[in-house]
Amino acid sequence: MSIEKNRIILFSPQPVATGRRVLLINLLAVVSFLAEEKGKYNIQIFHSYDQDEYLEAIRNLDDVLCIGISAMTGYQITDGLRFAKMVKEEPNSPPIVWGGVHATILPLQTIKDPYVDIIVKGQGEITFYELVRCLQSRGDLKDVLGIVYKKNGEIIENDNRPMADIADFPQLPYHLLGDKIERYIKSLAYSIRSLPIITSDGCPYNCSFCYLSTPQFKRKYTAHEVSRVLDHIELLVNNYNIGCIDIRDTNFFIDTVRTRAILEGLIKRNIRVSLAEVNVRADQLLKLDDDYWQLMEEAGVKEILIGTESGDQDMLDLVNKRISIDQIIECEKKAARYKINVMNSFITCFPIKSINKKTDFKKLNKELYNTVDLINKIYKINQLSTNMLFIYIPYPGTPLYKYCLECGFNEPDSFKTWGIIGQGEKYFPWMSDGHINKVHYFEKLITLRKITSRSYRDSQRSRGNNKHQLLAALGLLRLLNLIVAFRLKFKVTILPFEKYI
Numbered sequence: 001m002s003i004e005k006n007r008i009i010l011f012s013p014q015p016v017a018t019g020r021r022v023l024l025i026n027l028l029a030v031v032s033f034l035a036e037e038k039g040k041y042n043i044q045i046f047h048s049y050d051q052d053e054y055l056e057a058i059r060n061l062d063d064v065l066c067i068g069i070s071a072m073t074g075y076q077i078t079d080g081l082r083f084a085k086m087v088k089e090e091p092n093s094p095p096i097v098w099g100g101v102h103a104t105i106l107p108l109q110t111i112k113d114p115y116v117d118i119i120v121k122g123q124g125e126i127t128f129y130e131l132v133r134c135l136q137s138r139g140d141l142k143d144v145l146g147i148v149y150k151k152n153g154e155i156i157e158n159d160n161r162p163m164a165d166i167a168d169f170p171q172l173p174y175h176l177l178g179d180k181i182e183r184y185i186k187s188l189a190y191s192i193r194s195l196p197i198i199t200s201d202g203c204p205y206n207c208s209f210c211y212l213s214t215p216q217f218k219r220k221y222t223a224h225e226v227s228r229v230l231d232h233i234e235l236l237v238n239n240y241n242i243g244c245i246d247i248r249d250t251n252f253f254i255d256t257v258r259t260r261a262i263l264e265g266l267i268k269r270n271i272r273v274s275l276a277e278v279n280v281r282a283d284q285l286l287k288l289d290d291d292y293w294q295l296m297e298e299a300g301v302k303e304i305l306i307g308t309e310s311g312d313q314d315m316l317d318l319v320n321k322r323i324s325i326d327q328i329i330e331c332e333k334k335a336a337r338y339k340i341n342v343m344n345s346f347i348t349c350f351p352i353k354s355i356n357k358k359t360d361f362k363k364l365n366k367e368l369y370n371t372v373d374l375i376n377k378i379y380k381i382n383q384l385s386t387n388m389l390f391i392y393i394p395y396p397g398t399p400l401y402k403y404c405l406e407c408g409f410n411e412p413d414s415f416k417t418w419g420i421i422g423q424g425e426k427y428f429p430w431m432s433d434g435h436i437n438k439v440h441y442f443e444k445l446i447t448l449r450k451i452t453s454r455s456y457r458d459s460q461r462s463r464g465n466n467k468h469q470l471l472a473a474l475g476l477l478r479l480l481n482l483i484v485a486f487r488l489k490f491k492v493t494i495l496p497f498e499k500y501i
């Protein structure tokens with residue numbers, strides 16, 4: 001008797017070697033239509049951290065219809081391949097389907113990997129639903145739009161599926177996570193229970209490093225209705241006792257009328273939550289009047305997330321950011337006036353053209369030091385703002401990618417090799433391992449400066465953090481803060497003892 005195949009396993013690899021766990025919005029979205037057919041499919045979703053559980057799930061694959069893996073460019077590929085290899089070593093291993101940004105941008109190279117059977121390009125909601133139904137009925141994959149697959153050793157690329165409006169997709173099936181959802185509820189400064197949501201998709205701006213510039217994504221913007229967003233937030237507050245929502249849209253302020261209606265709706269419905277990591281650009285916020293800022297404060301916006309990218313105007317111009325350093329500072333001041341903290345996301349090590357494609361340390365340091373100087377200025381405005389430094393990873397298909405090739409970027413020739421990108425200098429002639437270490441050291445100093453600051457100390461007192469208060473009483477925090485401030489001001493990196501703190 002043949003076993004009915006109705007089990008689907010989805011796996012989320014870690015974004016970095018010592019990764020963190022964030023709610024798997026992408027995987028919940030992928031199975032949102034399938035989950036509506038109650039009882040028909042047994043859907044299991046695993047994070048890379050859940051090793052015992054996924055090892056148990058893949059011990060017997062007889063009833064598994066397919067396995068899905070999501071990956072961004074970089075380490076997620078390495079971790080996803082590790083899992084795919086384990087699956088392939090089991091008897092009766094089902095097709096392995098890869099989705100996410102990387103497979104979408106480079107499908108024809110990705111499909112060549114032996115651990116990739118099918119690729120879903122772009123939005124997964126409808127394509128994965130049709131794919132699962134096709135696999136179950138042993139139909140012909142040629143009828144499923146938006147996939148690339150192998151048939152008798154031949155690679156077949158179907159036509160793209162037109163992008164759908166996200167308003168047509170069902171609500172995320174949170175219930176699939178069961179009690180495991182607790183693992184994704186984070187304690188943030190604004191609440192001990194926070195979860196992320198995404199209320200819109202796409203962004204019309206043209207930053208040249210962003211994957212949205214690639215033809216597959218086309219920067220198309222679609223969004224959920226105001227009432228749906230409010231219902232969604234209410235559901236998280238009521239069902240999971242959530243006190244803080246992170247708004248992870250690519251840009252929450254593209255339609256400011258819609259955003260205003262959401263903020264007003266929160267007040268009208270008396271939904272008391274903090275809003276954090278709200279994605280926006282500095283120039284968009286500067287266009288808003290004081291009433292709008294007031295509304296943000298009243299509705300609970302505690303933190304905005306700005307892709308500040310660089311403190312070096314030459315780099316901001318290179319990546320077509322269309323923002324000035326003055327605007328960034330102006331926005332920081334305005335936010336501080338309304339008690340809104342800013343999370344600045346910086347990207348460092350953008351490509352630099354040089355003679356003989358050798359590292360130009362002068363330009364490399366100029367870019368990093370200007371960014372550190374901007375962070376110093378931001379600290380003076382608001383000690384509680386967060387500043388994150390990411391090392392630039394080139395994405396094929398973006399305008400900046402062509403420039404990277406001109407600067408000597410050593411293009412990875414396989415899916416596997418894209419997995420180690422961002423883990424050292426090897427592929428980037430414009431930077432060095434020594435410089436990357438310096439970036440990581442500055443990153444640590446920037447965090448240390450924040451958590452040894454007076455404002456942070458006060459915030460910890462109100463949270464009853466006794467350890468922090470003891471260190472403060474001993475004067476150690478103040479001392480460390482002064483040392484770190486000195487290092488960041490004069491870019492002093494000798495005897496980096498803070499690395500061990």
Ligand code: B12
Pocket residue numbers: 012013015016020022024025026027029030067068069070071072073074097098099100101102120122123124125128198210211212248249250390395
């Ligand atoms: C949440 C998030 C994270 C999470 C983890 C995400 C994860 N996949 O595990 C964290 C916070 C860890 C993270 C980290 C990073 N991230 Co991030 N992140 C996001 C964010 C904000 C939301 C992703 C999301 O849930 N989207 C909503 C879902 C519905 O869309 P989706 O992910 O595209 O998924 C759809 C399809 O791609 C497809 N799909 C996806 N997976 C699968 C799997 C299968 C089997 C199938 C069939 C389909 C499918 O179907 C989904 C539904 O339509 C996006 C920006 C954004 N708003 O999208 C950036 C984004 C994904 N991150 C990005 C980057 C670069 C990073 C970093 C590497 C560095 C950085 N600058 O932030 C770091 C990693 C290093 C570090 N220090 O942590 C880029 C990715 C670019 C690329 N080429 O890969 C994005 C697009 C932001 C950007 N514009 O630069 N990120």
